[in-house]
Amino acid sequence: MSDRPAPPGTSSADERAPAASSPAVDLRGVTKRFGSVTALDDVTLAIERQEIFGVLGESGAGKSTLLELLGALAHPTDGTVLLDGVDPSTLSPRQLNRLRHGIGTVFQGFNLLGNRTVRQNMELPLTIQRRSDPELLASLLAFVGLEHRGDHYPAQLSGGEKQRVAIARALATRPSVLLADEPTSALDTSTTADILTLLRSARDEYGTTIVVVTHELDVAKAICDRAAVFERGRLRETLTVNSRRRDADGSYLEHARKALTE
Amino acid sequence: MNEILDVFAESGDKIVEALVETGYMVLAAIVAAVLLGLPLGTLIFLTRRGGLVENRPVWIAAELYVTIVRSFPFLLFVVFMIPVTRMVFGTTFGTTAASFPLAFVAIAIYARLVEQILLELPSGILTAARSMGANIWQTVTKFLYVEARSGLVYALTSATISFVSYSTVLGVVGGGGIGDFALRYGYQEYQFTLMYTAIVLTIAAVLVLQTAGHLISRALDKR
Numbered sequence: 330m331s332d333r334p335a336p337p338g339t340s341s342a343d344e345r346a347p348a349a350s351s352p353a354v355d356l357r358g359v360t361k362r363f364g365s366v367t368a369l370d371d372v373t374l375a376i377e378r379q380e381i382f383g384v385l386g387e388s389g390a391g392k393s394t395l396l397e398l399l400g401a402l403a404h405p406t407d408g409t410v411l412l413d414g415v416d417p418s419t420l421s422p423r424q425l426n427r428l429r430h431g432i433g434t435v436f437q438g439f440n441l442l443g444n445r446t447v448r449q450n451m452e453l454p455l456t457i458q459r460r461s462d463p464e465l466l467a468s469l470l471a472f473v474g475l476e477h478r479g480d481h482y483p484a485q486l487s488g489g490e491k492q493r494v495a496i497a498r499a500l501a502t503r504p505s506v507l508l509a510d511e512p513t514s515a516l517d518t519s520t521t522a523d524i525l526t527l528l529r530s531a532r533d534e535y536g537t538t539i540v541v542v543t544h545e546l547d548v549a550k551a552i553c554d555r556a557a558v559f560e561r562g563r564l565r566e567t568l569t570v571n572s573r574r575r576d577a578d579g580s581y582l583e584h585a586r587k588a589l590t591e
Numbered sequence: 592m593n594e595i596l597d598v599f600a601e602s603g604d605k606i607v608e609a610l611v612e613t614g615y616m617v618l619a620a621i622v623a624a625v626l627l628g629l630p631l632g633t634l635i636f637l638t639r640r641g642g643l644v645e646n647r648p649v650w651i652a653a654e655l656y657v658t659i660v661r662s663f664p665f666l667l668f669v670v671f672m673i674p675v676t677r678m679v680f681g682t683t684f685g686t687t688a689a690s691f692p693l694a695f696v697a698i699a700i701y702a703r704l705v706e707q708i709l710l711e712l713p714s715g716i717l718t719a720a721r722s723m724g725a726n727i728w729q730t731v732t733k734f735l736y737v738e739a740r741s742g743l744v745y746a747l748t749s750a751t752i753s754f755v756s757y758s759t760v761l762g763v764v765g766g767g768g769i770g771d772f773a774l775r776y777g778y779q780e781y782q783f784t785l786m787y788t789a790i791v792l793t794i795a796a797v798l799v800l801q802t803a804g805h806l807i808s809r810a811l812d813k814r
Contacts, residue, residue: 400722429724440715443814444737454723456733482813508722 351414353378353506353538354399359408361394368394370562371408376540378505381532383549383556383570384542385585390559392542396510399540401428413505430458433499433537437511439491441483441498448479451498458502469497472534473527489520496527500535507531509541513548525552546588558585594784602776602785609772610792613758616690616766620754623694624701624747631657631698632705633731643717644727653702660699666760668692673764689766697754704746708739741812748804752797759793769793 354376361369369391376382386392397403398410401417409416417428433454441450451466470476473493483491492512499507509528513521529552532539543549549556550570557567558581565582568589599606631653637643638650660668672692673683680688716738720730736743759770769789777786 402721423726426724426726429722432722432724434719434722436715436718438713438715440713440719442716442719442734442737444740444812453733457723457725457729484814 351411352376353380353413354382354540355409355411355414356398357409357411359398359405359410361391361398361403362406367562369398369405372562372564373408374557374564374567376538378538379532379536381529381539381541381552381554383553384540384559385544385546385549385556386559387544387581389561391562392544392559393510394562395559396508396540396542399506400432400434400508401425430454430502431504431506433502433504433507435492435495435499435507435509435512437514439483439488439495439515441491441494443483446480446482447475447486447494450483450494451501454498454502462501465501469500472500472530473497487520488516489523492516492520492524493527496524496531500531500537503535504537506538506540509539509543511543512541514543514545521548522551528552546585549585550588553589556585556589558582598782598785598788605772605776606769606789606792609767609769609789610796612686612766613755613768613770613793615686616693616758616761616768617751617754619687619690620693620697620758621747621751624697624750624754628698628701628750629705629743632702633709633735635702635706636709637727637731643730657699657702660695661703663696665696665757666763668696669760669764676764684765686766686768689761689764692764693754693757693761696757697750700753701747701750704750705743708742708746709735711742712738738814741808744811745804745808748800748808751800751804755793755797755800 352375354374356372356374359369359372359374360367372391372395384392384395394403398405399412401412401420404410404418410418412428413431415428417425420428442453445453448466448470451469452461455462455465466479470479473496475490475493475497478486478490478494483494486494492515496512507528512528513524516524525548528539528541531537539552541548541553553570555567555569558565560582566586568586570589571591635650635653635657638646638653640647640650642650663671669689669692672695676683676688676691679691682688712735716734717730720734725733758766758768759773761768762771762774769792773786773789776782777784777789
């Protein structure tokens, strides 16, 4: 999709030399079972660089499990997951942690540290990598529109502001991939629009590939280039989002197909 | 009031000495609780089933220590520990030797409190640490302890107050302290004013500790 070089922060893992043309995320026949429960069933899927990709489905569809795999937090039972061309299941724990440094995650519940200021929260991923970059932090604060909030604590912020901090934190290491887990489900409608705009500009500004996991079709409609619809662990269809049309009735899949493609 | 002043005039030096002994024993217990109880409680949290570094043998060993030491009647524990104390200090008598069994109990008490505090943290803290690629040490020091710090301080305050109470028993092994003072010079010599003075002083000390712990804990909590 693009030959833009991988952003800094992804190049530190020594055994990784991703071909610029490989997809950001490449799943091949991926199955994940927990005991007798199959959470993901033979999923094959490629997410291109700098794409905003939606993962859609109702609860129990396998979205959370997929996110664990994309975050290199779990390995598949069968099949292969390639993140930037690297198979996480072949890495040592130390290498895995380094791979995770190149992946940013935004959560539904923000997951900020309440005893750390906005700036300290944003700095956490850098601290973990024993790095420090005050200029980057200042520019990120400006990017998310919280220039004057750097010394505030999360408890002093609104939900939308907290998610902005979380996005800035996820971007602090200039990750190649940003995973967003229901990023707007805890927010009201107008704040949701702000956050989605911010995610889109993160892609435009930093060239970050963004995977948005959501059950809200409007969210996918608003920012995704493509979206995969999951049902009970199976990838039913990958749709190219037509952002000019609106939704209709029917099953979740029909709903999604109409909402996203027509 | 005059009686209390008389008590101070007569036994002031002994009271001060007894308070210093209690302070010494309780301080030793606090040091043991922080240096060993905090890591032990963290270990129990990390190695539990479904924990970050699940490890049954380690978890069982740590659990056994905490459970057994905490359920041991303290006076019997002190006696039970006499051979070990003698091995370590060459004597079983005196304030330092008396601090030894108290330290074991302090470690167990604080470890259990630490574990409970860590269990009550929102799980999102751990999720965030994992997703950022934090190693175990970073997860504990940069995430868990940061979010738990006010609880940890407050728990240490409650534990310290228990240590004060436990330390009064240590007179049996020559530990001295304010409890021993109240028993020997107050109760056994029928100087009840002396006894009540010692009790009031202990209560006052506990109130000061409690208030200080509460204030520090509140100042640390920005959540």
